[in-house]
Amino acid sequence: MSGKLTAMLRVNIVVTVLLGGSLFLFPGMLLAAIGWAPVDPLLTRVLGAALLVMAWGSVQSIRTNSKELTGVIIEIEALFYTLAAIGILRQLLLVPYPTLVWLVFAFLVACSVGWIACWFE
Structure with missing residues (x-):
């Protein structure tokens, strides 16, 4: 496994644990604190x-160092971030949203590009 891919996986672990854990444990509180309301706590916990x-x-x-498993993880990550970015872009083009949503979109695009680069490496 390349150093770039290992770094991408490690960053992904940190970001998704922090964000996913916060959304799962405190769905309304986290999103309301940043002005993203109304919030459906059930769907937020699912995310x-x-x-x-x-x-x-x-x-x-990382643990198994399996080329096959890593390939599947890369594809899942690339597809998730790409589809999430497309979904948010659709909303951004139709309704005015605060700057934070544009930053989320930019983050999703950056992750999408990173995972797609790993996919074709």
């Missing part, structure tokens, strides 16, 4: 759970 599972996949990929 948090999905992010935590993605972090676990990255942990397993």
